[in-house]
Amino acid sequence: MSTPRHIRLGSRGSALALWQTEHVATLLRGRYPGLSVETVVIQTRGDTFKDRPLPSIGGKGLFTAELEERLRQGGIDGAVHSLKDLPVFDPDGIALGAIPARDDVADALVVRGGGEDVHKFGNGLSVLRKGAVVGTGSRRRAAQLLARRPDLRIVDVRGNVDTRVRKALDPAGDYDAVVLAVAGLKRLGLEARISVTLPFETMLPAPGQGALAVQCRHEYQWLAFFGGIDDTGARAAVTAERAFLAELGGGCRASVGALGENIENGEDARGGSDARPEGYLRLQGRVSAPDGSRQVDAQTTGPRDEPDQLGRDLAQQVLRQGAQEILEQIAEIDGMPKDNRQP
Numbered sequence: 334m335s336t337p338r339h340i341r342l343g344s345r346g347s348a349l350a351l352w353q354t355e356h357v358a359t360l361l362r363g364r365y366p367g368l369s370v371e372t373v374v375i376q377t378r379g380d381t382f383k384d385r386p387l388p389s390i391g392g393k394g395l396f397t398a399e400l401e402e403r404l405r406q407g408g409i410d411g412a413v414h415s416l417k418d419l420p421v422f423d424p425d426g427i428a429l430g431a432i433p434a435r436d437d438v439a440d441a442l443v444v445r446g447g448g449e450d451v452h453k454f455g456n457g458l459s460v461l462r463k464g465a466v467v468g469t470g471s472r473r474r475a476a477q478l479l480a481r482r483p484d485l486r487i488v489d490v491r492g493n494v495d496t497r498v499r500k501a502l503d504p505a506g507d508y509d510a511v512v513l514a515v516a517g518l519k520r521l522g523l524e525a526r527i528s529v530t531l532p533f534e535t536m537l538p539a540p541g542q543g544a545l546a547v548q549c550r551h552e553y554q555w556l557a558f559f560g561g562i563d564d565t566g567a568r569a570a571v572t573a574e575r576a577f578l579a580e581l582g583g584g585c586r587a588s589v590g591a592l593g594e595n596i597e598n599g600e601d602a603r604g605g606s607d608a609r610p611e612g613y614l615r616l617q618g619r620v621s622a623p624d625g626s627r628q629v630d631a632q633t634t635g636p637r638d639e640p641d642q643l644g645r646d647l648a649q650q651v652l653r654q655g656a657q658e659i660l661e662q663i664a665e666i667d668g669m670p671k672d673n674r675q676p
Contacts, residue, residue: 336558339369342547343400343409346374347493352520353545354413360433360562373409375400397548401427404548411559412548415517416541416571419548421579430549430559435567436516438543438592440474440536442467443501443518444510444528458482460529465509468500472623472663474512476588477536479625494518498526512536516543537590537619540574566595569640573616576644581620581656587663590619591644595637612637618647620656623663629656 340361344354351372358370377399400412401424411430423429444460458481461467468490469475475487490497490508494517501511510528518524544567549555570593577591596613617632631650635643 336365336368337410338367339371340410341371341373341408343373343375343403343412345377345396345400349415349494349517349521350413353415356520357411357413357431357433357545357547357562361559364561365558373403375403375409401548404550410549410555414546414548416544416546417539419541419546421540421575423551426551427548428551428556429546430556431547431561431563432568432571433545433547433562434564435544435570437519438538439515439533440512440531440538440542441515441518441527442510442512442529442531443498443526445502445504445506445508457529457532457535458485461485461510466507468497468508468511471512471539473539473588473590473621474536476621476623476625477590477619477628478512480621480628481535481625483625494521494523498523502526514538514542533592533617537592537617540578540589540591541571544571566637569593569614569637570595573614573640573644573647576641577616577618577648578644580645580648581652581660587660588621588623590617590621592617593640593643596634614640614643616643616647618651620651620659622659623666627655627659629654629659 342354342358344350351374354372358372361370362368377396396418397412397414397420400409400414403409404412405426416432442460458478461482463484464486466486466488467478468488469478470489470491478485478487488507490500490511492500494513497511497513498518500506501508512531515527515530518527547559547562549559573593574591578587578589581587581589594615596615613634614637615632615634617630619628619630621628629651631647631654633643633647633650635646
């Protein structure tokens with residue numbers, strides 16, 4: 334297939350999803366001058382059930398299944414997602430055609446009262462009063478907050494990013510703060526609403542957080558086309574993170590955090606020194622009990638060209654350190670099989 338002159342990208346209808354799709358379109362136009370890109374808005378099940386916690390209505394796949402079906406049918410040529418929303422196993426006939434360069438991976442607090450006045454209280458969770466009500470629909474975020482601050486009251490919150498920001502800042506609202514991904518806030522021009530960026534010691538991100546994914550049909554011509562905007566470093570890091578999650582059998586029901594960092598010229602992604610040479614990944618993983626009463630942390634370093642193995646090895650490490658019991662506890666809470674890993 335010659336390079337197409339016109340393509341259709343599937344997207345959810347939220348402001349963030351449309352920003353992400355336009356960003357991918359811009360990258361593609363830069364790679365293929367003269368390319369015309371059409372955005373096709375598709376409503377997903379996750380967009381329909383906005384008043385129920387994600388784990389109770391299916392978790393991962395809620396924001397992707399309808400786009401994947403349209404892709405299979407040929408109604409679109411690519412589907413753009415936040416990578417952390419994608420299940421860790423590719424559906425039949427569909428592949429991850431591109432993972433562009435990654436944005437900020439951290440989580441942030443948006444605290445009632447705004448950002449400037451909050452900073453005087455310091456960084457991290459000290460900005461929250463005792464017993465503060467914090468909104469999040471993520472079990473991973475809730476568990477890590479409770480591990481540091483068991484006095485907090487965690488309440489589910491749904492809605493698009495701008496909706497959740499408004500709920501956090503409403504003087505008469507139900508929340509003292511909400512937790513959101515830094516990348517999403519920045520993409521929507523809401524960076525000024527960030528009160529505190531949470532350090533990784535407090536809040537390890539979701540596997541794939543901060544990265545975009547473009548799905549395509551598993552055909553050579555489309556893999557080659559979308560591969561033109563793929564970032565090899567980002568793909569290696571998120572592949573390791575997703576392999577870690579897959580080996581643990583996790584989805585959005587599991588309170589699992591992971592962070593892969595490329596080591597360049599003897600330095601990691603945060604500027605610290607590392608004994609490993611260029612071409613390596615450092616991978617951190619964390620499994621937390623839902624109530625924050627226990628956390629298992631581990632990290633490892635390995636070759637960048639073996640990210641799947643690196644993720645699997647780290648998963649086995651945390652399982653040996655006690656993560657298995659935590660995952661079984663979560664499965665029991667959800668009424669799921671204790672081993673829900675897919676083949």
